Amino acid sequence: MSAQLETSNLRTQHFRKTLGRADIVLMSISAIIAIDTIALIAGAGAEAFTWTLVIGITFLFPYALVIAELGSAFHEEGGPFVWVRLAFGKLTAAVATMFYWITNPLWMGGSLVFISAATWDAYISPLPPGSVGDYVFKIAFIWLAIATAVIGLQYGKHILAAGAIVKVGLLAIFVITVVLYGLRYGINGFAAGDFSPTTAGFLAVTPVILFAVVGFEAPNGAAEEMRNPQRDVPRAIAASGTISMLCYLVPIFALLAVVPADRIEGAGGFLEALREVFKVYGGASEPIMMVAGLLFVFIAFTQASAWMIASDRVQAAAGGDGAFFRYFGKFSERLGTPVRMNLLSGIVATVFCLAATVLLEGSAATIFTIVLIVAISTLLLSYLVIFPTIIVLRRKYADVERPFRVPGGKAGLWVSFALIYAWVLLGSWVAVFPGTLEPLFGLEYDFIDVWGVDQLVFETFTIGTLVVIALLAVVGYFWQRSRDRATDLDVIDELDVLEGTAS
Secondary structure (H helix, E strand, C coil), X not given: CCCCCCCCHHHHCCCCCCECHHHHHHHHHHHHCCHHHHHHHHCCCXXXXXXXXXXXXXXXXXXXXXXXXXXXXXXXXXXXXXXXXXXHCHHHHHHHHHHHHHHHHHHHHHHHHHHHHHHHHHHHCCCCCCCHHHHHHHHHHHHHHHHHHHCCXXXXXXXXXXXHHHXXXXXXXXXXXXXXXXXXXXXXXXXXXXXCCCHHHHHHHHHHHHHHHCCCCHHHHHHHHECCHHHHHHHHHHHHHHHHHHHHHHHHHHHHHHCCHHHCCXXXXXXXXXXXXXXXXXXXXXXXXXXXXXHHHHHHHHHHHHXXXXXXXXXXXXXXXXXXXXXXXXXXXXXXXXXXXXXXXHHHHHHHHHHHHHHCCCCHHHHHHHHHHHHHHHHHXXXXXXCCXXXXXXXXCCCCCCCCCCCCHHHHHHHHHHHHHHHHHHHHHHHHCCCCCHHHHCCCCCHHHHHCCCHHHHHHHHHHHHHHHHHHHHHHHHHHHHHHHHHHHHHHHHHHHHHHHHC
């Protein structure tokens, strides 16, 4: 059996069984591997490789186990919303889901569209920031990603699959070319001490690495569109997790082998490394670099599409259950997608993109980093509520069949939960309040030097955004609850009238 939400309008809607195991694997890879963050992580130096490995073992692995159990046992449309709703109730689910969903239009309308426009300008065709062409490119990027979410998984899954294959392929080409480059020109040497972890490096890269490796639960947003979630979810998570970890560790190591850490700036550092190693192809290097730039933009586009497909369904589930405006909980009968929710995501992403372009001052790197940290904050904060559901649902719904269980009994469950929760708690704090833990360890932290703005401006932008998001969730919840109560009263009044007439 599986616990269901009897009050949800989604239960009355028919979902097409579209996703097989390979589709889930490729969708997970599209969501998890954030190619735009590889250079951002590598910028911390060789120890970034060490911290990525540590987080892979102590966070990614237990996180995969937890989601494999949740996703195979509670496989209703909306995934994370359903888990939180069953564990903690509708209001808590409304807030957690809002933070989970809004990460993605903010990320797409900020980080992804900015780095894609910069890539187009640098490697494909001139696209000056703030020009008409720049605005057209960014808006087209956003709405094409939304269109991919709207057309339905039976078509959209092929676009995501192409993006996942191209992503892994581009990373593989980079690594192979680094080997060729090293044979011809030599590579940066690493001393054993370069990989030694430090507290400063740990605090600097933890939120970015965590943001880069999350996403196992994303396909469960479309759980009722899977052919066999009980069987396929655990196996798909195992495959996508292994591939994703390799696609971070190997390219980070290779990137540091050809570009000194102090020359890696933001997401563009990966493309600069490509340009450097492509020298081995002689006169063909520039055309190849143009193709690589196009592939990078396509990868960013499919990554945005994957998260729009998943997170819009999660938020639509909230709407269908009355934890958000029910208007947005409707799925198109013809397309099988939450079109209204998709359009809302497009509007939010567009507004955020225009605001980031017009209102924020500073270099592209500064804009990228600040926008990314807001996206990291909202996503990690949602996991503070999503992860504990594994403990509560084990107790509250002990009779639900679990095709996969976190191994090790209760001890294994609590160890896995404690590890992932500690990581996400730390990552959330560092993301929202950077520079506050360093003094505890006697470390200096020059806020303006790190972020390009003073701490007051940063915290005002970040915390203000988080407060607005939380208020939007609460307002949506109470507004819909009042509407539902009014509807119930109207029904009762009509019944009373009918009974009075009959008597």
